[in-house]
Amino acid sequence: MSGSAVKPIGWPWLLAAPAVLWLVVFGLAPLVFMVAMSFWKSTIFGTRPDFQFGNYVRQVAEPLYGTLLLKSLRIAAVSTLIALLVSYPLAYFLTRLRGVWKSVFIIGLFMPFWTSYVVRTFVWLPILGRTGAINAALLSLGVIDQPIDWLIYNEGTVYLGLVYVYTLFMVLPIYLSLDRIDPRLVEAAVDLGARPWSVLWRILLPLSWPGVLSGCIMVFLLGVGAYVTPRLLGGPSGIMYGNMIADQFLNNSNWAFGAALGSTLVLVVVFLLLTTGRWIGIRQVFTGGRF
Amino acid sequence: MKRRAFLKHTGQALGAAAFAGLPGLTLAQQKTITAVFAGVILPDKVRPIVENATNVKLNNLPYVSPTDTVAKLTAPGGTSRYDFMVSVTNFMRGPLLGEREGQELAMALDMSKIPNAAKLLPLFRDETIRRAGKTYAVPIFWGYDSVVYDRKKIPEDAALTQSWKVLFDDKYAGRVALRDDAHQSIAVASMAMGHKKPFEMDTKDLAEVTKFLIAKKKNFRTLWTQFGEAVNLMSSGEVDAMYGWIVMRAVLQRRGLDVTNNWPTDGLLFWNQAAFIPKNAPNPNEAHAVLNAMCGVDYGLALTRETEYLVTSAGTAAALSANERRKLGYDILERKLNLVPLAWPRSMDAWIEAWGKVKAA
Incomplete structure (x- = not known):
């Protein structure tokens, strides 16, 4: 066989066309439109094309937006960490199951996701409320004589709600990574005297790292833009950056400013991924762990 | 049945149906x-x-x-x-x-x-x-928006009850809910503070109302966003009073709850x-x-x-x-209330920002 490069047969670009079209129409175009609109102007008569930086100046001039952005990043980061701590053992447990039990547990994991996001969030109200299931149980057992108020409507409940609604996005990629690990590697490590902690730290975690990162990125991105969960479960302080964006579109007709807030969020998240990417090996997510 | 006969009978049936x-x-x-x-x-x-x-x-x-x-x-x-x-x-x-x-x-x-x-x-x-x-x-x-409250928990004839102040008074701390809405929540807070024309407030007035809301935030059990959520707050006993709509009062009463609405003397938002x-x-x-x-x-x-x-x-x-x-409430004119028509404030941007500050505080 000669050393010359293999020439592609037919129209290889045609194979990529659906994916490229999808990315352009549903990924790039809305993003470009949002960024363009962030320089426009909104009045009560509608949003009109313009080119001005007022929507960005306002974000810098008013500390509220910076505060909310930091709060959202913090809540998203903590939720991601909690989701990871919950999901990793769960995913590992799933890989150890065989036969029908495996199917039962995986279906069980998916089941809550057959209902809507709002229902999954709303369901905490009759559980954690003053007259909810937990308070009713504690009262009937005589553990308390007054309902506990702090079970709901605080930042803790926002974490609970976010972790609950996004756990699946963490469990699945980790499970798929763990499931691909050859069990003989773990057996060999144990035979050679490795302790469970060493097996986790030196074998399982490095080999499942692409799954961990995929899950973390998904949960973080979903968390940072959340606005239903803080609104329903956060009580009087239930506000995140996403709520400010939603208010511009739903209550204020200021689409241009909403677009500017959205663009800032995208910019900050991309910056964070780029700066932390090298440190955490984010390339592995996009290369299937080959680098 | 032959094709010709089928068409004939179908035509007759349709004609009769049209006639009838x-x-x-x-x-x-x-x-x-x-x-x-x-x-x-x-x-x-x-x-x-x-x-x-x-x-x-x-x-x-x-x-x-x-x-x-x-x-x-x-x-x-x-x-x-x-x-x-x-x-x-x-x-x-x-x-x-x-x-x-x-x-x-x-x-x-x-x-x-x-x-x-x-x-x-x-x-x-x-x-x-x-x-x-x-x-x-x-x-x-x-319609009008007012305070929907549980008559068993809050006395109907008290002066406080017939005012927006009932939502902000420390007496009912933790037992009340506002709506998670800059427009209406800031308007009622300003009326509780004595503003007669909330939608004409200037920047200074808005800053005062924001400060007032931040100080009273601890009194709110939560801020409701959706109709069903608000109804559930009252029907489950999570709160005793809330900023509410007419239809919420109607639904709660039909469920057998002893709920009514107040007629705020400081201003009825209609x-x-x-x-x-x-x-x-x-x-x-x-x-x-x-x-x-x-x-x-x-x-x-x-x-x-x-x-x-x-x-x-x-x-x-x-x-x-x-x-x-x-x-x-068809008699609202006879009740001699300060009728406050819901209007677009001077700067909705500033109101939404103020509400954001209240929630972020």
């Missing part, structure tokens, strides 16, 4: 129009009144908010996509009329086709959206929704007929008895008993 006026064939003649309004103004029991009176079927799309209605209208082709729309009058006035004459998003109504619009309650005659002698929108229903026909609506004649039916007494009585929302038709108010009028 079978419902299915009558329905086939009924025109369908596309409408955007809150489903609450056309519940299942009320819908036939409008549809039978006009022979028009209403395909109503989900209503989100006044800003969404504006967005639907201003989107490319928006003025020709819908036949009939209803939204909050004071929110729609500016966008609907546009900056200058000729820029209207709604069509000038042919008032000869809407005779019922001439019989509005005096309170709403000036609320009609007009420009240069032409009418663009007619108010069809109205609003109305007007109907209009987008400028290039495909079926303007049918839309005019629906608008006329919705200004009529039959529709008004059915809606007000079903949902407890009030209608602008004077004939409806007159047809109700004195007890009904008082219970529902």
